Amino acid sequence: MALRLDADVVVVGAGPAGAAAALFAARRGHRVIVFDKQAFPRDKPCGEGLMPAGRPALRELGLEDDVISDGAPPLDGIQFGIAEQPPVAVPFPEHNGGEPAGLGIRRLTFDARLVDALAHDTRIQFCPRTAAREIRTGDESIATVSTESGEVRARFVAVADGLRSAFRHRLGWTVGPRPPHRYGIVAHWTMDAPVDPWVRITFDRGLEVYEGRATERSRWRCGHRCATPTRLVRFQRWVRSGTAHRP
Numbered sequence: 001m002a003l004r005l006d007a008d009v010v011v012v013g014a015g016p017a018g019a020a021a022a023l024f025a026a027r028r029g030h031r032v033i034v035f036d037k038q039a040f041p042r043d044k045p046c047g048e049g050l051m052p053a054g055r056p057a058l059r060e061l062g063l064e065d066d067v068i069s070d071g072a073p074p075l076d077g078i079q080f081g082i083a084e085q086p087p088v089a090v091p092f093p094e095h096n097g098g099e100p101a102g103l104g105i106r107r108l109t110f111d112a113r114l115v116d117a118l119a120h121d122t123r124i125q126f127c128p129r130t131a132a133r134e135i136r137t138g139d140e141s142i143a144t145v146s147t148e149s150g151e152v153r154a155r156f157v158a159v160a161d162g163l164r165s166a167f168r169h170r171l172g173w174t175v176g177p178r179p180p181h182r183y184g185i186v187a188h189w190t191m192d193a194p195v196d197p198w199v200r201i202t203f204d205r206g207l208e209v210y211e212g213r214a215t216e217r218s219r220w221r222c223g224h225r226c227a228t229p230t231r232l233v234r235f236q237r238w239v240r241s242g243t244a245h246r247p
């Protein structure tokens, strides 16, 4: 007797990758269950820049205009620089014959918009605050996903549990990141001066400092990565030396 399926597709993780996978699957007529272990809206460290290549996917999902009306300002390109030297500006190339700009968007806003789209699609059952614990594949090409609130069976499972994906390692698809590990700190400020439409990446003695705007209303964001935890102290000093104030 054929096993009953709870969904065609189960998606683990409702970040941009999981939410987009779920929405694309649902738009093609599949029944989808999405699990995320967190409650939404949820924030996460991110440079909060949507590259030009991401916009056609948003457009196809009918979400690009919503994201722009949520206050996402355009980003024209990237300025690379070394501390205390003039930067080199690289404009984003035109994408698909006419789309030059990326978008700056707060993750809180962007992820909430995606999750809202999940909640409004009748083919999607969205289950926040539900961690997936195990994925098993069995006979008849059916996968079972066990969560803290029970098991579901589906034909396909999309594992979209993030950069540090535990499932990816557990399922033997990749090995973990090798040292030296990189760390990121993100902060937001409201500026008195207008904010220009460039992402700025500055290399400074082992640090990479990312700056750009994340909303139209002169809000500034800073993404940052570094190779060792001790260097975070230098970044904290850099953050504190700013003249801007926190919103």
Ligand SMILES: Cc1cc2nc3c(=O)[nH]c(=O)nc-3n(C[C@H](O)[C@H](O)[C@H](O)COP(=O)(O)OP(=O)(O)OC[C@H]3O[C@@H](n4cnc5c(N)ncnc54)[C@H](O)[C@@H]3O)c2cc1C
Pocket (backbone or CB within 6 Å): 012, 013, 014, 015, 016, 017, 018, 019, 035, 036, 037, 038, 044, 045, 046, 047, 048, 049, 050, 051, 130, 131, 132, 133, 160, 161, 162, 163, 183, 184, 185, 186, 223, 224, 225
């Ligand atoms: C400092 C920093 C700056 C960055 N800057 C940028 C940038 O400017 N632009 C950019 O595109 N990317 C940037 N990134 C990368 C960014 O993290 C990814 O682009 C993006 O978040 C990936 O989306 P995702 O959906 O794969 O993962 P995530 O957004 O991390 O979502 C994964 C989701 O899976 C859920 N999850 C995890 N485990 C489980 C489980 N067992 N069960 C259920 N749910 C689970 C989590 O709760 C989470 O909501 C940056 C990253 C860092 C650290």
